[in-house]
Amino acid sequence: MLLRRCTQGLCLISLLLTASALVLDNMAVLLAGGTLIAGILGQYLVFDRRLQEIVTSVEIRRSPGRNPVRKGTPVPVVSMITFRGSSRMHVQIADLLPPDTILADGITTVTTRPDPSLQTHRCSYRIIPVSHGSKQFAGISVTVRNLFFEDSVQLTRERDRDPVLVVLPTGLFAAPVSELSDGTRDNRKVSVRSGADIHSLREYCIGDDLRHVDWKISAKYDKLVIRKYAGVMSHPPLVIIDLPWNGAPYPEKEFNRMVSEATGMVRHTIETYQYVSVLIISGPNILHLIREEKNIPRCFAELREWMHPADRFVHFYHMPDRSDLRSHVREIENAAEQTTDTQMQAFYELLRNRYLSVLQFQRAPVFSGQVARTLSQLLMTDAYLFSLGCGDTSHIRHIVRPLQSRMIRVHLRIVDATHAGNYSTRDYPVGSPGVR
């Protein structure tokens, strides 16, 4: 409850009068001060009652333009706010945005003149979610003021916070600043190989290999100088980890084994190639990308944060890849040309039409585009995909195909949970059944 400037002055006068009455022992002054206090108190009671009447009449109905939405994309929201005003009461109602969202444009606040009738106002705005997950609106803020007082109430009841905005993760990562134009990079770890290239010279330290001493420079400066060589090596493999869905049971033992193997691969890659990129997905949802991480503890900290069963906002169910469908159509057409049997030709025609109808109505999933955009920013010659293989695995094909198209060797490491007692990791050939 805030006292407005006029009321603050009146309170001060009443206090002065009552204090003066006490000091002077004057009844007339007390009458003036006491009645002024009574007047302010009466106005407070009237204000409080009307505030509660207004607040209880407030209703809001929000309509997001789409739900679920993708992280980072603007979402239009229309809020219809209905309330019963009051005479001499100015009402301001603000629609409170969900956490981790930014107001892109539009207005979220309604300010009204004193009017005792039932009023409906429309707020139209766009918000941009900056993190994924389920986001509920924060509620409504109602601010009421009259000549003497001002107060604000936040409504955070369930009906004031609906609907829940589901924000999907996105695979649109920032473009890297690394050496994308070149196919190789300098290996600056101490190499026993010599003759490739020298990237620096430094003074000899105990333990250095004497074969790397640059004798000319050493003679010139009269001290031992060591060459540091820069060798050329291939890019490290990309590690892709497919996490299970937390909404369904999953084999915990196999999951732990997969985590262990993936972290081992990550450590080995950093130790061998000095950095690693890890793409963490859960079904057809890209969750996180660790890009060219050189620091093992930092990389492991990120892995600890992400490597657990995750929410899946998008699910696939036998979602064929469009390129595969097209190749099926081509194969069928070739087979139909080669056969002379009319029944077989009719069958091929039927099959071809089925595939074409699927191609016509099935759009390329967002996941494929995200994968392509993410992979286009990374350089690699190999990719390791760790998965439990439980549930629908058609998303794996959507990862494997773009990798194959870039001539990248894909090693599928699926911890077999379907066969009891078989916990070994298997390398699936890329074109094996169940993968394509």
Next chain:
Amino acid sequence: MNYQLPEYRFLIVLGAGITGSTVLLAAPAWYLNIALLFLFSGVLFLTRNRPDRGFYLVCSGEPLVVACGIMNLWTGLFAVCMLAGVVCGALGILVSRGDLESYALFCGSSFLFALIIQVSNHVLLPLLALGITTAIILAARSVRTYQFRKQCTGA
């Protein structure tokens, strides 16, 4: 000056009442009441378009209430009620039936307060009564406000 406005009606009644009581009671400082009445009327006229008009009116009206109260407590009460009418009329909060009821309640509580003052020998007793009553009302409202806010949060 628009005599149809409620504040001017109350002002006329206030002026007539104070003048009458000053004459009837033959107050030695009669000129003070009249001077303060003119001061109040002047402020009422001059602050027509000013913000925080209620504050100016109360500031100029309270000396009149004190002067009338010194002359006679019931005249002071009359001045309080009329002053409240003028202020409410000037601020536009004397329009509906509910407003009139609130005004009548204020006059009634002022009458009770004046009655307590009348029967008291010292300021302390009515001041205590006023303080306790105010504290009880504020405490009750605070509890109710807390419950209301809790209800608003959905708890």
